[in-house]
Amino acid sequence: MTYRITGADPDALADLLHRCVDHAGNRVAPFEDDDGGWALRCCLTDSVPGDQIAVVAFSPFPWRSAYAETGPVVVHVAGCPGPPDGTLPPQFHERRQVLRVYGHDRRQAYDLHRVVEPGGLAEALEALVADERVECVHARNVVAGCWSFAATAA
Structure with a gap:
């Protein structure tokens, strides 16, 4: 394999969750997942019932430009197993x-x-x-x- 897969930057995500404000200025509103199946961008897994998650506005870009969009992603707010290992999930x-x-x-x-x-x-x-x-x-x-x-x- 000649490529590396990454999810949401762990440091940027930790900062967002610590401040409880997402990249669009919205308050982070955690909830318990009752059903599972949300596609998580922190660890690139799918959620399971009982996970503590939130839908947040997030910019995955390490640079600023007109093309550096911010959009909704779902992330763990607690209990995340951590970033992926670089392979395609x-x-x-x-x-x-x-x-x-x-x-x-x-x-x-x-x-x-x-x-x-x-x-x-x-x-x-x-x-x-x-x-x-x-x-x-x-x-x-x-x-x-x-x-x-x-x-x-x-």
Whole structure:
């Protein structure tokens, strides 16, 4: 594998949760998950009943630019097992994803964007991060558009 997968930056997320204010200035409103199945961006797992979680506005970008969006993600507010190990989490193999590609100029490389069907994500990420024009790739939910994770060259 030539890419590394990362979820929400743990330091940025810890700061947000400590201040109880998200990146859009909203108060963080934790709740107990009754049913499970929320796609978590802190550890890149799916929630289970009883998890303490919150929906927060979060910017996954390590830079500032017009393309550095802030949007809703779901995160643990307590009991998170921690950041992922850098590999593609298994549940994403079966999820459609939109891949948004960012170049070294920190702009979207629109000609490289694509929608990836189940079973094709690993191969698509491999090809995109190998492109010398690419700084990172953001995977997003096809329907809601929410940020899923970032992929960078390993």
